[in-house]
Amino acid sequence: MAPQAPTTPSPPRPMMRHSSAFLLPSPPPAGDGPATDVALVVLNQPLPRFAPLLWSRAAVRVCADGGANRVFDGMPELLPDQDPDEVRARYKPDVIKGDMDSVRPEVKEYYSNMGTRIVDDSHDQDTTDLHKCITFIVKNSDNSNLCILVLGAVGGRFDHEMGNINVLHMFPNINIVLLSDACLIFLLPRTHAHEIHIERSIEGPHCGLIPISMPSTSTTTTGLRWNLDNTSMNYGGLISTSNIVEEDKVTVTSESDLIWTVSLQK
Ligand SMILES: Nc1ncnc2c1ncn2[C@@H]1O[C@H](COP(=O)(O)OP(=O)(O)OP(=O)(O)O)[C@@H](O)[C@H]1O
Numbered sequence: 001m002a003p004q005a006p007t008t009p010s011p012p013r014p015m016m017r018h019s020s021a022f023l024l025p026s027p028p029p030a031g032d033g034p035a036t037d038v039a040l041v042v043l044n045q046p047l048p049r050f051a052p053l054l055w056s057r058a059a060v061r062v063c064a065d066g067g068a069n070r071v072f073d074g075m076p077e078l079l080p081d082q083d084p085d086e087v088r089a090r091y092k093p094d095v096i097k098g099d100m101d102s103v104r105p106e107v108k109e110y111y112s113n114m115g116t117r118i119v120d121d122s123h124d125q126d127t128t129d130l131h132k133c134i135t136f137i138v139k140n141s142d143n144s145n146l147c148i149l150v151l152g153a154v155g156g157r158f159d160h161e162m163g164n165i166n167v168l169h170m171f172p173n174i175n176i177v178l179l180s181d182a183c184l185i186f187l188l189p190r191t192h193a194h195e196i197h198i199e200r201s202i203e204g205p206h207c208g209l210i211p212i213s214m215p216s217t218s219t220t221t222t223g224l225r226w227n228l229d230n231t232s233m234n235y236g237g238l239i240s241t242s243n244i245v246e247e248d249k250v251t252v253t254s255e256s257d258l259i260w261t262v263s264l265q266k
């Protein structure tokens with residue numbers, strides 16, 4: 001048999017660390033690293049129960065079109081012991097942006113009178129309101145330590161859900177986390193090795209690793225019940241759903257971009 005050409009080992013990839021500590025009732029004190037700038041995007045879906053907590057942690061709050069109705073109606077519902085008018089006045093979005101076909105006129109006027117910036121993008125019918133909001137946040141940030149949390153991204157219409165996941169692939173270098181009451185979702189770009197710190201008091205045990213954008217010829221993991229060892233994944237073959245987190249730290253390296261999802265506890 002002819003000798004095989006030696007395969008060139010792929011260069012070591014830089015490590016990207018992920019943590020969901022932003023969901024902890026009192027997050028651990030910031031370490032030595034630079035502080036994270038949290039931006040919140042509220043979509044047109046029922047507000048997750050932790051919306052008030054994340055609102056208080058965000059430096060900028062943007063409503064995607066009808067997301068403003070959800071803040072207007074939903075924050076008082078999530079805080080039933082407080083006066084609804086006071087709650088509404090306290091949770092004022094910085095920006096409402098989108099094609100403005102879903103925000104109710106009285107909601108737009110209420111926030112506009114309070115100083116919220118209203119950005120009408122109705123001329124653009126080719127990008128989703130979430131895409132428009134992420135573009136806005138990215139343009140107005142230095143992006144060095146930006147984390148964008150998106151509320152209400154799954155649990156609704158499947159076309160919207162796929163559009164929301166597509167936005168992760170459009171901004172692979174921006175840390176964007178899609179959230180619902182049931183799970184969180186983020187992209188693991190193939191350019192990095194990934195270390196995912198599991199906050200076991202709030203997340204897991206169910207998780208998934210999904211090659212949505214293209215098949216993955218090789219993925220390797222640690223910390224899961226069913227780890228992958230240079231395993232290929234594709235639709236029509238194996239994708240990793242209903243997996244279980246076994247350790248406080250999960251590591252993933254892959255030849256393709258993957259979606260990571262983990263359940264959130266009720
Ligand atoms: N049912 C849903 N499931 C998941 N995400 C949603 C859903 N509805 C809206 N969104 C998200 O919220 C954003 C704003 O929603 P909104 O209803 O204002 O959008 P829209 O463009 O008017 O939608 P439509 O396709 O119904 O015209 C959307 O861009 C999408 O990201």
Ligand SMILES: Cc1ncc(C[n+]2csc(CCO)c2C)c(N)n1
Binds near residue numbers: 128
């Ligand atoms: C091929 C194609 N499919 C769907 C749309 C419609 N669309 C996509 S994003 C958007 C804005 C939603 O606020 C709308 C209407 C399009 N333009 N092109």
